[in-house]
Every structure is written in C-alpha cells, then in structure tokens.
Amino acid sequence: MKSEMATYDKSLERVTKAIVSGNCGRAIHEMEVYLTAWPEPQTQDKLSCLRSDYDRMSDYWRSGGKDAEREVVYQQLLQQVYVLYANVRHYHRMKASPYQYSLYTRVRQNRKDWSLTAIRQEMEGFVSDVAMLQLEPEHTRKEKSESLYRQHQQQMSQLFEYVLTSRQWTDSVGQYVADMMTAPTIDTNDQQLIVSAVTLSLLNQFDMAKFRMLVSVYRLSEDEAVRQRALVGWVLSMDRDYTLVYPEQEALVHELVQSEDVCKELTELQMQLIYCLNVEKDTDTIKKEILPDLIKGSNLKMTRLGLVEQQEDTLEDILNTGAAEERMERLETTYQRMMNMQKQGADIYFGGFSGMKRFPFFYDISNWLVPFFIQHPDIQQYVSRMDGNRFIQQLMSGNLFCNSDRYSFIMAFQSVLDQLPESIRQMVQRGEASMSEMGLSTDEAQTTVFLRRSYLMDLYRFFRLFPHRSELTTPFDTNSSETEHWAFFSSRQFKGTSLDKYKWDIAKMLRKHHYTEMANRVVDSMPKEMQGVEYYLWKKEYMKAFELAPQDERVLAGVARLSYEKGQYREAVKYYDELLRLYPEKDRYLLNKAISLIGAEAYEEALKLLYQLTYEQPDNVHASKALAWALTCCGKMDQAERYYVEIMAHEEPTADNYHNYGCCLWLQGRIDDAVEAFRKYVELADIQDTSLFLFEADWLRKRGITDVDINMMEALVQTEYRPHEP
Secondary structure: OHHHHHHHHHHHHHHHHHHHOOOHHHHHHHHHHHHHHOOOHHHHHHHHHHHHHHHHHHHHHHOOOOOOOHHHHHHHHHHHHHHHHHHHHHHHHHHHOHHHHHHHHHHHHOOOOOOHHHHHHHHHHHHHHHHHHHHOOHHHHHHHHHHHHHHHHHHHHHHHHHHHOOOOOOHHHHHHHHHHHOOOOOOHHHHHHHHHHHHHHHHHOOOHHHHHHHHHHHHHOOOHHHHHHHHHHHHHOOOHHHOOOOHHHHHHHHHHOOOHHHHHHHHHHHHHHHHHHOHHHHHHHHHHHHHHHHHHHOOEEEEOOEEEEOOOOHHHHHHOOOHHHHHHHHHHHHHHHHHHHHHHOOOOOHHHHHHHOOOHHHHOHHHHOOOOOOOOHHHHHHHHHHOOOHHHHHHHHOOOOOHHHHHHHHHHHHHHHHHOOHHHHHHHHHOOOOOHHHOOOHHHHOOHHHHHHHHHHHHHHHHHHOOOHHHOOOOOOOOOOOHHHOOHHHOHHHOOOHHHHHHHHHHHHHHHOOOHHHHHHHHHOOOHHHOOHHHHHHOOOHHHHHHHOOOOHHHHHHHHHHHHHOOOHHHHHHHHHHHHHHOOOOHHHHHHHHHHHHHOOOHHHHHHHHHHHHHHOOOOHHHHHHHHHHHHHOOOHHHHHHHHHHHHHHOOOOHHHHHHHHHHHHHOOOHHHHHHHHHHHHHHHOOOOOOOOOOOHHHHHOOOOOHHHHHHHHHHHHHHOOOOOO
C-alpha cells in the first residue's frame, strides 16, 4: 500500500511541476499518464475536452496561424487543468486524512441542501429569528432562545466543515459567498466563522476563487472583525507557486498595496505573526521569571493543592518597617514587566490556557475559531452556574483574552474558583475582584490591531493544540520550506511594491528574534534602488558602504573591524582615528585602536593608550585585559602577571584569559604553571585540534620559543587533558 501511495504521489508531483512552470501541454500529458494508472471517469472526460481544445489551438499555431486571443485561451486552459489537478489532490488529501475524510463524508451524507440560496436563507433567517425573540413573552423567551442558538450553531458547524473540505470553487460561487460575507443581513459571528473556514481550505490547496473572495471581503466589509479575518486569510494563503497559473493573484496584491493604510496593516500583521512564533519563549520567560516573582511578592504560597494564603508576618513588620513597601514595589515592577510584554505584542496567556483545551467543546473543529458569544449552546451548562456573577460578566465583556481563551475560562472557571484562597473567592463572588486593568481600554479593544492579534492567537492555538492539526497545513511552521506563509514580507508578490519601504523594520525584527535566514530573504527581496548604506551594512560589505557614506559611524566601525580581521592593523588604526575624531567621547574606539596597535606590534603606542584608559576607568576589565596582553607582548612579564592575577581573582576567567596568561607564564619559564593555564584554555574553548599554537607559532618564535618547545608544550597539555567525546 505504501509503495502504491509513493508511486501515486510521484506521478501527481510531475503534474504539479508542469503546472507550476506554466506548461499547459505538459500538464495535460502528465494528467493523462496519471489517470491511466488511477482512472477517474468524470475527470478523464473533462481532461479529454481540454486536450481537444489544446490540440486545436496547437495545430493552428503549428500551421502558422495568427491568433490575437491565443495568450488568453492558453491561460484559461492552464487554469482549467489546474482546477482538475487541484480537485484530484483534494480527493487524495481527504482519503489520506482520516479526520478530514470523516468531515467530508459526514456533511455530504446527511441530505442537507447545500445550495448557496439555502445557506443564505438559513443565515439571514437566524438574524430575523433573534430579532423576533424580543416579542416573545419573558417566560418562554429563554427556552426559545436556547433552542434557536442550538439549532443555528449545529448548522454553522456543519457549514464550517463543508467549506473546509470543499473542492475548487467557480468564480460565481466565490462572488456569491463574498456578497454574503459583506451583507449587513448576516450575523458577524457567522461571517467571521466562514471566513476562517475558507482560510483553512485555502491553506490546504490554493483556490483562486476563494482567494479572490477573501480579498473582496477585506476591501468591502464594513465589519472590522470580519475584515481583519479576511486580511489574515488572504495573506497566509498567498501561493507563489501558482503565480504563472493565476497572474491575477499578484495583480490583486499589487493593487491593494497602493494604499498606504493597507501597507501599514500588512506591516503590523507581519510583526504580530513574528510575536506569535515567539510564544514558546515568552511563555518560558513568564513561567521561570515572572510568575515566581509575582507569587513571592504576594501574600500567597504555591502548594500541590493550588495557591494558599499565608498569615501576615507581624514580627517582620515591626523589625523591618519598609519590608512590605519594598515587596509591593517589586511586585508592581514584575507585574508591569508582564504588562509591557503584552503591550509589545506578546501572547502572555498561551501557557496558562494551553492546558484548558481538552474540554468536549473543542472536539468540534469550528469551536476553535468561532467568535465568543455568551449564548453559545456548548457552554450553557457552565454559564448557568455563574448566573449573577458580576466578575465573570465583566471579564467576558472585556478584552483580556482571545475568543478561544474566553471559552476555556468559562468552562474552567468553577474549578479555578475552588482553588483560590477564601478571601479572593469571596471577592470574586461579590464582584469586587477585577482584572480589567490587565486588559486594554475599550477604544483600544476595537482597533484593527487588537482584533487581528486576538484572531491570530485563536489561529495559533488551533494549529498548536488541535488534536488533528497534523492533518492540516499550518502557516506557523518555521521549519517548512513554505515559510512565506508567516514571513510573507519576503514573498515575490510584494517585491517592487510600496511595501518595500517597510522591509528594513521587519528584517531587523526578524533578526532580533533569531530568524536570521528569513531576515536575509526579506532584505534580498528589496529592489536594487534600495541597496544603499543600510543594505551593504546588513550584508557586511563595509567597503561598498564606505564608498557611499565615509563618515557614517556604523560604516567606519565596520570597515575598521574588517581591516582588523584581515590582519590589516595599521588600516584599522586609521579608521579608529577617524572615529575618535568624530566621536571623541566613545572610549570603546580608543580601546579598539589600542588593540589594533598591539596587532601591528606598536606596543609602546598601545601601552600609552591603555595606561590612560585604565587610569581613567579602573573598572574597565576589557582595558585591563588588553593592557596585560600588551605588556606580555613587549616582554614586561612582571607587570603583566600582576594584571593577570587581578583579572583572574575578580572576573570569571574566559578561555582567552587562560590562553594569554599561559603565554605570559611560559615566557617566564614557568612551564608547569603554563601547562595548567593552557589545559584550562583547551577545556573552556573545547579545542579538539592538537596543534594548539598553530596561529601563535611566529609570535612565540620571535620571543625565543623554538618549534621543539612548542611540540613539547602541546604534548604536555594534551597528555593530561582529554576532550570530552562528542
């Protein structure tokens, strides 16, 4: 079976390559080969019609005929072949994914009317029915409301699954759905949910009609929550592989980014996606650094049974009257650190809520992405227990959590409440406790930034925690070759657009978060006219940058460092002199000049600068280390050793410290002491090569150390020390 599937995939992959390259004739041929091995009568009939049309066009071309519409016809045929191929891939994917296939078959076997007209009538009918509830007598309104929401939620869940597992849409279907998703007669929650279903479907297999639909909703919707979901959807589902099949994809994107507002939203979205991928690190920081400080600074103690309130230490209050105030200041500082992380875009609640996604509520795939509404039928058993609880009402009407976490909190609240200290539990029940200060203001909560961030959090939780996530295509995989899903700023579709001017900020942010390869891709996607000083600095092509900006501090520092690394020490000194002329207050350039002078063997010049630095800055360890080495180089061993002894006593010695100290001891003839220092150097630097002094050989020979001496020293160091096996 595995061998058969491998052959199947290989055969279909040849079709993929032909389509991606834009070769319609080759794609038709490879599809014919595939269908010979795995017959599908309906697909073969459609492909046969395409073959006839293609051959007719090809024969006319071969006979020398001129056809002004040939380019258009060729493109249409290529797209029709793609639709056939994509539907075959879709069927294969459904069969290979037990979970998706169960959704696919279930919603298509229940004899439901899935016509677009019926779908629209259902959604618009729900809005009308909700409005009519106000006319119902109070004693029957609740029961009818629950029944109405239960029935509608079942319908929307099925529609979500139907859209998620749908094949390629026609243009007319895409336009009809776009009209529904922007219609004021349909509930915003329903529109948001369907936009999410289309996004998941698009991530599985590109579909131009669905992509066009999301772009249209983003442009035309007056509901900001719907609009932001559409933005996230079309951005994450862009697919450069099919640019030749659907040039319209790139044309739509280029048209969108002519708007400065769109460019700003895309830049914000890219930054938010980077923060999404940093969730694990942020969670680790909160767990290891922030939460322990918060608990330590409060009057609570963590036990295996949860948080326990501690008795006040009255003796401490008497003996140390400022202890309580200091504790509160530390608590406030720690708390503020977490709030600053949130304001910068960090997802500070992921770690806490990731364990709360095992409720039956989350067995339904649509519930992971449904907007929060208190009437959701699947949480009514939990809501009923909290009737009248002002705290929970405030929390759910606020903006503290994303939709997914709100549902989690509702369901976990009772068990959380039972674990709280009695005093806090009473405050919660009376509605005196409040978490509103941890959220955003009402105005901030309605901004596009917050709505988009909340939705991205929902998506991230879905793709990280949903039990069947491996059967879906995730846009958050940094190890995949399809990194353009999340790092879309590097996408070819955006090259040469107004978005280029924002790329430096994104590239720097990517590098800051250690996505170096993707940062380089973003920089490489910039047009040549933007390859100025910033570009050459990024590429570390300092001499080219120097030609453009010879007095730029970063350029001069880069050229100086490059000269030093190349062994051009006098050149480095020249550049550091220029830096000191321009920035005389920056002592690091004075230190670097002195180190360059040591490399140039101008020891006396170096010593003058280093004496000056260590006198003016006695705590400057780097200057002391450089001075000790300069003294070693010029043979002033007694003075050098005094500095080394002081450095070793007050600093945690590095491998270089032991290396340089070893050289100093060796030149004094203290072989055994030098051996011990070199052994430490080898251990800390994890040296595997036995030629320890290969690069210092000339330096040692100038100071009377022979090749025999070097070999014997290496033997002594390596005989006693054996590096750990890798």
